[in-house]
Amino acid sequence: MGETALQRETLLRASKLIKRFGDFTAIDEVNLVLQRGEIHAILGENGAGKSTLMKMLYGVYVPDGGALEMQGKPVTLHPPSRARSQGVGMVFQDFRLVPALTVLENIALSIDRAGFLLNKTKLAQQIADISERYGIAVNPHAYVWELDLGQQQRVEILKALVQGETKLIIFDEPTSVLTPHEVDAFLAMLQRLRADGYGVLLITHKIREVLACADTVTVLRNGKLVYRTSRDQEMTEEMLVSQMIGSAELPRAPERNQVVLVDEVAALEVEQLSINNDHDVTLLTGLNLTIRPGELVGVAGISGNGQKELLETLYGLRKVKSGSIRVAGADVTAGSVATRMERGVVYVTEDPIHESVVPGLSILEHMVLSGMEMSKKGLDVDWSDVRQRFDSLDVVRTLRVAQADRLVETLSGGNVQRMVLARAITRVPKLLLIAYPSRGLDIATTRATQKLLLGLREMGTAILLISEDLTELFEISDRIVVLSNHSLYGPYDPADTDPYQMGHIMLEGDEQA
Amino acid sequence: MRRFWIGLAFVLSPFVLFALFLLSQGANPLESYQAMLRSAFGDWYGIGEVAIKSTPFLLTALAVAIPARAGLINVGGEGQLMIGALLTTWVGVFYLQGVPAWVGVPVLILMGALGGAIWGIVPALLRQYARMNETITTLLLNYVAFFTVGYFVHGPLKDPESFNWPFSPKLDEALRLPTFGSTRVHIGFVLAIVAALVVWFVIFRTRVGFRLRVIGGNAIAALQAGIKVNRMQLLAMVFGGAVAGIAGMIEIAGIEGHLRPMTGFGYGYIGFLAAWMAWNHPLWTIGTAFLLGAISVAGNALEMTSGLPSSSVSILMAFILLTVLAVGRGSKAS
16 A cells, blocks of 8 residues: 555664663664655564664664664764654654643744744644644644643644654554544554655554554564564464564453442442642532442543542542542541541552652562551561561562562662552552553553452452553443543443443543433 | 772862862962861861861751751751750850759750751741742741841840940850860760761651651652651751751850850851762761861861961862762762
């Protein structure tokens, strides 16, 4: 498709790229070739080296070995400004935008040869042209803080395309912030870019999207290129997954057993809850939600629709504007975090790296901070006792938490997530408020986590689970609710609905509700 | 090996830079350094002077280090010291004349701590109830403290027999801190070192200290763990202020015997320097305070040998601080 009209020209050739961090080889002699009008997907689990590889191509890291060529000429791409002038653009997963500036101003900032004066009219016209061509409309005069994540991503894409030299665009996990409908639109845009002769590198772990659009697929595992295939050869989901995880046996979704509810009192009862955002504007209003012990309720919704604020409010970190929150029958609306902890409420934040990691403290100290009981010895904590208990915890082994003495600030995102999950699960909470549990985890650990969550549920824990992965929500939730348009829709029974219907409600709300 | 040379270069660089300064002022750096070293460490008298000088630095450094562990920046050691000195003098002069030392001295220590604690709690309350940044408020309160002391020594606390100098009356001899033998070295020095040890123990060997370190490391994580962040920060400021206030008490009861407008002037800032050089580690502050004390004492020698004002050594202190900060940044970046 598209290949006929396009001359096949090699845009980028990377040979035997190597990147080491200390003793650790993150990328080991990886070769990569990208043609004009080619969508090349880079698949791999977290820690496989996808991001490191892309950061070398975008000039963030200097390779420790190997060679790079752009259109046949040897190049260095470090720093990123040089990569950009050589024609490499990148759309990061965590957007690099200034919230206090407008879309137009953010794009103007990114243009390297902008000169002193800002020609807003010309730039606005350029933005309008590109938006129309690729179907990525966004109001250039809106402030970035007003945009949802999907729109912010469009701004990032515009930043890359406005730059006239751009020939190659790297997308880092682009669909993680999109609803199913938006994913379809995004894939259509990629086809358009391909037809216009751009080279696209797509980092992802979502195999269905790869199958839907990629011309070539490279699978990385432990920093090595383990598998490469293209559209004209064999390309199946089973093959790609087994190459990613390095085993033919695919981890299956855990079994969900029916839980017999003994306890009649709801673990969580929310009535007519309203919450304001940080700018004191109404964020969520009129929420009603009941979770019984042994029930797992999944929350779907495009991120930025109040998921974070909802959990923070339920946990007592944020003020309630109106309405009431009852935990196991007791009104905790005005109570502190401590009152909820006493009632067995546990919270796992969506951003553990910033909100859970205390620099200078070890894993053991983090485990005691919340999770493991703080055994006492005089005025101090009995650290040797804590260590013994830590070493004997099953959950620590199941989730492969790093050694007790490691400083948490030195752990990777995935390892921080393992620790945070381990300490939440070891408490056997009455009510678990948990956001994006599988973020940063490989497939096997994700499955293990889901199994642990279902295990808690069978022990009578009520779970409120926020996830961006609709598949995950459908697999493990008893009921699903949707946050959108300042409201909470549902609950829906996963058996009576499908991801597309959920996606529709995520965007438009539910008229029938 | 390369690391060693780089480390050595870092240690030496402030002294090299200061030597360049000395050269530019027409002084011989080698002679000056020799004289400085001799004055600080050449005999027991010099070492004693260093101990005396470093005592308030150590305490005001702890006044920075304790709140810093709870994530607060206390620039108010200066004011906390002054108010501690003021309260000590007031109570000592008006209520403790003729009281035996074993009652009077502990009471005075408490008064110093109380004065400093009051000056520490005000910024903490302003932070909690008015969302005012404690760095700014502690700094501004230093001026308030300075003028408050000025008011008292020119007015209600002025010694009628001082020939119109702005001094308070002298404390009773019984209330002065005991000294070691015939030297000027008083037990305040021991007190300060004990204070540093206690602060270290509490911060690193107790559950309260553990919570404090969590707050300083990541206040959000502390909140999520159910720690009462506001209350702990308030306590940290109270104890920080109290320690600085004790420094004020020691200046009055250990050295000067009466309150002047300039009592303890500048000590709070040098303590801040000592705390930053020690990365707010209570045990390391003993070393940094001692080093800064030695440099201050050596300043007098500089005045005598090269004719430069003794305060020129502030330049050396600044060079050392900049080097420490540069090393810290370097280690963070790597």
